[in-house]
Amino acid sequence: MSQPSNNGVEFWRWQEYHRIMPNIKWTDKDIITAGVDVGSVGSKAAVMVNGQAYSWGITRTGSNSPESANKALDYALVDTGLKVGDLKYIVGTGYGRVNVPMANKAITEIACHAKGANYIWGSTVRTVLDVGGQDIKAIKIDETGRVVSFLMNDKCAAGTGRGMEVFADLLQIPIEEIGGISLKVEKEPEPVSCTCVAFAKTEAMGLLRKGWSKEKVLAAYTRAMAVRMANLINRVGLEKELVVTGGQSKNIGIVSRIETILGVKCLPMPNWREGGLDPMVAGALGAASLAKALYEKARKG
Amino acid sequence: MDLGTQRVQVVVLKDGAVVARAFAYSGFDPTKAAEQAVDEALRNGHLKLSDVNHFAATGSAMDMAPYANSKVSMMGADAKAGVFLVPKARTIIDVGAEEARAVKCDEKGIMVDFVVNERCAAGAGAFIEAMARALEVKLEEMGPLALKAERASPINASCVIFGESDVVSLIHRQESKPEIARAVFDAMADRVSAMVHRLGINPEVVLAGGVAKDPGFVASLNRKLGLNVIIPDNPEYIGALGAALIAATRVKGGA
Numbered sequence: 001m002s003q004p005s006n007n008g009v010e011f012w013r014w015q016e017y018h019r020i021m022p023n024i025k026w027t028d029k030d031i032i033t034a035g036v037d038v039g040s041v042g043s044k045a046a047v048m049v050n051g052q053a054y055s056w057g058i059t060r061t062g063s064n065s066p067e068s069a070n071k072a073l074d075y076a077l078v079d080t081g082l083k084v085g086d087l088k089y090i091v092g093t094g095y096g097r098v099n100v101p102m103a104n105k106a107i108t109e110i111a112c113h114a115k116g117a118n119y120i121w122g123s124t125v126r127t128v129l130d131v132g133g134q135d136i137k138a139i140k141i142d143e144t145g146r147v148v149s150f151l152m153n154d155k156c157a158a159g160t161g162r163g164m165e166v167f168a169d170l171l172q173i174p175i176e177e178i179g180g181i182s183l184k185v186e187k188e189p190e191p192v193s194c195t196c197v198a199f200a201k202t203e204a205m206g207l208l209r210k211g212w213s214k215e216k217v218l219a220a221y222t223r224a225m226a227v228r229m230a231n232l233i234n235r236v237g238l239e240k241e242l243v244v245t246g247g248q249s250k251n252i253g254i255v256s257r258i259e260t261i262l263g264v265k266c267l268p269m270p271n272w273r274e275g276g277l278d279p280m281v282a283g284a285l286g287a288a289s290l291a292k293a294l295y296e297k298a299r300k301g
Numbered sequence: 302m303d304l305g306t307q308r309v310q311v312v313v314l315k316d317g318a319v320v321a322r323a324f325a326y327s328g329f330d331p332t333k334a335a336e337q338a339v340d341e342a343l344r345n346g347h348l349k350l351s352d353v354n355h356f357a358a359t360g361s362a363m364d365m366a367p368y369a370n371s372k373v374s375m376m377g378a379d380a381k382a383g384v385f386l387v388p389k390a391r392t393i394i395d396v397g398a399e400e401a402r403a404v405k406c407d408e409k410g411i412m413v414d415f416v417v418n419e420r421c422a423a424g425a426g427a428f429i430e431a432m433a434r435a436l437e438v439k440l441e442e443m444g445p446l447a448l449k450a451e452r453a454s455p456i457n458a459s460c461v462i463f464g465e466s467d468v469v470s471l472i473h474r475q476e477s478k479p480e481i482a483r484a485v486f487d488a489m490a491d492r493v494s495a496m497v498h499r500l501g502i503n504p505e506v507v508l509a510g511g512v513a514k515d516p517g518f519v520a521s522l523n524r525k526l527g528l529n530v531i532i533p534d535n536p537e538y539i540g541a542l543g544a545a546l547i548a549a550t551r552v553k554g555g556a
Contacts (some may be wrong), residue, residue, distance in 0.1 A: 095447060156421070157460050159464035162463065162466070166462060194420040196420055197461070198422035199422055
C-alpha cells in the first residue's frame with residue numbers, strides 16, 4: 001500500500017525483473033519444469049531445464065493470487081520461446097500456493113526454500129533464514145536440502161519485507177537502499193525496545209524530532225529486527241553453513257547485523273545483478289527442482 | 302494523573318469523593334499536557350494548586366509528570382479503582398490506546414497478578430484506529446457499524462500492518478464494512494480474552510480504559526468471554542482515579 005503523503009513517490013517499490021541464464025539451451029527432449037512461488041508481497045516463478053536454473057521472473061503480488069501466479073510465470077517465460085504447455089511439471093508454493101491454477105502440485109514454501117537454498121549454495125547449507133513479505137522462518141536442512149526442523153514467526157510485521165516497505169515510506173528512502181543507509185552510523189545505536197511497525201510510525205517521527213538522523217533511526221530499528229531473527233535462528237539451533245533467502249536477503253543492514261549478533265558469516269550472496277542466482281527466487285527454484293523429481297517419479301510410474 | 306500515550310487524565314479527590322476530572326491530549330509533550338489537565342481539573346473543582354495535599358502519577362509517561370509527589374504502578378491503579386467502583390470486582394481489564402492489561406485483585410483492591418499486552422498495536426486501541434482509517438470510517442462509527450453485522454470477515458487480525466492490507470483488499474472485493482468492522486473487534490476481543498483466561502476468570506469482570514467506551518468492542522468481548530463485563534462511568538479515568546485513591550492514603554497525617 002503506498003502512502004499518498006509522499007506526493008506519489010513510492011519509496012517502498014522494489015524492482016520487478018526477469019532473467020534468462022546464458023549458456024543453457026532447451027529442446028523438446030529436455031525435462032522442463034517450473035516453480036511458482038506466490039508470496040504475500042512478491043510472486044516469483046522459475047524455470048529449470050533438466051534441473052538447472054534457466055529463467056525466472058519476479059513481480060509484485062496483486063490482490064488476486066491466480067492472476068499473480070500467471071503473471072510471474074509469463075514473466076519468467078518472456079523471450080525463452082517456451083509456452084506454459086511446454087512445461088512438464090509445475091509446483092506451486094508460497095502463501096498463495098493453493099491458488100496457483102496451472103500447478104500440478106502444491107508444496108509448502110518451507111520445503112521449497114530448503115531445496116532452493118541447497119540448489120543455490122550447495123550441500124553445505126544447514127540453516128536457512130527465509131525472510132519473506134509477511135513471515136520469518138528459520139529452517140534446518142540436511143545435505144540434500146530436505147527439511148529437518150523449522151520455526152516461524154508469523155503474524156507480526158516486525159522485520160518482514162512488508163514492515164521494511166513501511167519504513168522505506170516513513171523515512172522516504174528507496175527500499176533497496178535502506179540496508180546500506182542503516183550501516184552509515186559511526187556507532188551502532190541501542191536497538192529500539194518496541195519493534196511494532198504500527199507504533200514505529202509515530203515513534204520514529206519522535207526520534208527524528210529529537211534530532212536523530214534517518215540513518216540512526218534506521219540502524220536502531222534494523223538492529224532490533226536482526227535481534228529477532230537471530231533469536232529465531234538460535235531457537236531452531238544454529239548450524240553452519242547459514243544462508244538468508246527471501247527478499248530481505250538483499251538487505252545488507254539486516255544480514256550483516258545477524259552475522260555480528262550470531263558471530264558467524266553467512267555464505268556469500270550470489271551476485272544476482274550480474275548473472276548470479278537470486279536468493280529471492282529460492283522458493284521458486286526449489287519448487288522447480290522438486291517438480292523435476294516429481295515428474296521423473298510419475299514417469300517411472 | 303494518568304499520563305497515557307494518547308491522553309493525560311486527571312482526577313481530583315476530596316475526602317474520598319471525586320470532585321473534578323479533566324483530560325488533555327499527550328502530544329509530544331506529556332508534561333505540558335499534564336499541567337493543562339491539572340489546571341483544568343482544579344478550575345472545574347474551584348481549587349488551587351496549593352490546595353492539593355498529594356499528587357500521584359501513573360501511566361506509561363508517569364516519569365514525566367509535573368507536581369508528582371509519588372508514583373503508582375498502572376496495574377496497582379487499575380486494581381484500586383476497579384474495586385472502588387465495583388466492590389465485587391476481582392478482575393479488571395484496562396484497554397488503552399497502545400496497551401491492554403488484565404489485573405487480578407483482592408477485596409481491598411490490591412493487585413494479585415496481571416498480564417500485559419505491550420509493544421504490539423494489535424491488542425490495543427491503536428488497532429481499531431488503524432482499521433477505521435483503512436475502512437475510511439470515523440473511529441466512533443466503528444462500534445455501531447460492527448453491531449450491524451451478523452458475521453465477521455476473515456482478516457489478519459494479529460498485526461496492524463497486515464490487517465490494513467487485508468482490509469484494503471476486502472474493500473476491493475466489496476465485502477461489507479460492518480462485517481469487516483466486526484472482525485476487527487472480534488480479533489481484539491480474542492487477544493484480550495486470552496489474557497483474562499491466563500489469569501483465571503471470575504464472573505465480576507470490570508472493563509475500563511478508553512476502548513471500554515466502544516460498543517463494538519464490548520459486544521465482541523462479552524461474546525468471547527460468555528459474560529457481561531461491567532463498565533464503570535468514565536472508564537477512561539480508571540488509572541487517574543486509582544492513583545488519586547492511592548494518593549489519599551499517602552497524605553501525611555492520614556487519609
